[in-house]
Amino acid sequence: MPTLWIALFALVLSVVGYALGRRRAMVSADGDIRNLHSRPNYYGVNAALTGLVPAFLVLALWTLGQPLFLQNSVSGMISDAQIEETGSLGLVMSDVRRVADGLDQAVAEGAMDAETAGNVRIDLTDVRARLGEVGVALGSAVSQETLRAAQAYRAQSSFGDLLKTIVVLGIALAGISYAVMRTNATFRARNVVESGVRWLLIAAASIAILTTVGIFLSLIFNTVEFFRLYPAGDFFFGTTWQPSFTGRGGSSQLGVLPLLWGTFYISLIALAVAVPIGLFSAIYLSEYASPRVRSVAKPLLEVLAGIPTIVYGLFALLTVGPLLLRVFGDDTVGWMQGGTAVMTAGLVMGIMLIPFVSSLSDDIINAVPQAMRDGSLGLGATHSETVRQVILPAALPGIVGAILLAASRAIGETMIVVLGAGAAARLSLNPFDAMTTVTAKIVSQLTGDSDFSSPEALVAFALGMTLFVITLGLNVLALYIVRKYREQYE
Amino acid sequence: MNDMRLIERAVDMDDIKISARDVQVYYGDNHAIKDVNVDIQDKTVTAFIGPSGCGKSTFLRCLNRMNDTIDICRVEGDIHLDGEDINDKxxxxxxxxxxxxxxxxxxxxxxxxxxxxxxxxPKIHGMAKNKAELDEIVERALRRGAIWDEVKDRLDAPGTGLSGGQQQRLCIARAVATEPEVLLMDEPCSALDPIATAQVEELIDELRQNYSVVIVTHSMQQAARVSQKTAFFHLGNLVEYDETGKIFTNPEDERTESYITGRIG
Structure with a gap:
């Protein structure tokens, strides 16, 4: 039975469990809910959850674990000679899986009957051609050994699926009946459900955290691999970025400094645009605007945050770049050679960041107690004096936090840079020069046909890691600042 | 309550500092203050008492136009400070x-x-020519707020780190630092313990030397202790306004008597 059907079936069982639990509780209370410890719904939910949660947990683990288990047990059947011939065990095993899935598919589509599929022999049938008919393409003719392994794979996996169905539904049934058995008028179903809800929330939170850890680990292995091939000193302190794709190894210069400088410079310009505009609009919206204006203007401003960055990139490439070129190009002052430049990307990125700064700052300024405003106005301060001397200082930690969050957004931004800043990695002070950033180079190192064992490709992971550490540091700093000064007015 | 003491208390000055005529306040459609007429004397403590929601704070906020900061609030009528209409454009x-x-x-x-x-x-209003003068103003204000001795060694510490009573005295010091002519106090002791309350009350009595003080309070004892004149508000109306001793011993209106004896509230 496919996983989806098992899940649906378990769900149906739990609905039945809900009804049973609820009814049993009502019966044990002689139909009067005042005799129950909890309201009847809680007994129902308790029965449903006791069955459903462990069943789903086992289902998820089993579905993830079964392929790994089968892989191990079947790979023993592959001889060393076969592995040598194909290249690696991984490739053989992927062939095995394809053949196995192909046979299953052929049976499902009626191209073979189940018995034929079970007894396919390489010397009697052209397996590759037959599978090709049902749309499963194989790279080479199937060897006897692969076919045998595939048959074993099929047998074990269908046995595993059957076992999975039985175990999962069994657990669901057992859980539901246990919960229904326990149900009586004095059973504290409400407390049980309450702690169940707590665990559900904990699980959700830990998934988010574990994913972060997982991303970090996936980066770190490749980064370590990169530093084995390329000296760390040259990476961190090299001032030239010149990856070579023709002569592999040795001839590439992979210094990160030009990229970091580009990232830093573009982010700086972006923040120089976004912080004043964002902050001022936040002050206007929260302090001066009438509720009507605010209710229209704030969503409009936040629309900016909803525009995909690739659209901003196009805006940079087609509008801002040519415009800047006309003003600062060869025709006038000659500072700018092409439309793609640090300034182009920085300006457009700044526009993108305005809603981040303004929306967060607006919330923070609104959180400053009215008593502060009254106190200042009551002393004869004007509105802008109040904003400047009382509200902004009170909201400053939050505003700094908002700015740092915008900064980490700027550092991680890719599409605007790819389209607006050019691709040349260089260390220059002229903001009208084309430069590039860490993110843009990660894209260019990994696009196309890349060999994942060369330093030229692996450097992308080291770059990703560097970015991750920088933005993580900024976020931690932002949190620290916000937390340290948060309780100043209370 | 010591009735004798209350009766003996006289108002030394007769100068009218603030006079309000036919003041109406609306919050949207809600008529919060109705036809209030009151004359507040200079160098006197005037107490506004009355049950919650009777409009005493609202009226207090009319006197320095703090109600301007509330969008839906509308004030009508004349309020004169030293003969000048404060609602004039x-x-x-x-x-x-x-x-x-x-x-x-x-x-x-x-x-x-x-x-x-x-x-x-003082900084906002440019009251000091230089740092030394500012220091002097700050010290004088903090002394008047009766908090100088407690904070003189830690003037750089954040004001929010003080205790509740100290904070309130700091706020009073902050208010007197600008040398106002009238000081409005909206339940200044409601968040304070009895000791801090006593300190603030003592302070109010001292402030009377220089200012006209208007205080809104829920505590009738406090009104009796600190004020020379008392106004009783009820449901947006000014019911009775007279010398404090008279209000607390021999009120003319039935409602005032009911309130001060605790029958309505």
């Missing part, structure tokens, strides 16, 4: 609030140092 509410200071119910020191809190008003 030519009057700058900012200037008015410098003359009519205000202390709020909850202590609201700014998230700045104690010194900067006290120096806030």
């Amino acid at each position: 030519r009057v700058d509410p900012v200037q008015l609030r410098a003359k009519v200071g205000m202390v709020f119910q909850k202590p609201n020191p700014f998230p700045k140092s104690i010194y900067d809190n006290a120096a806030y008003g």
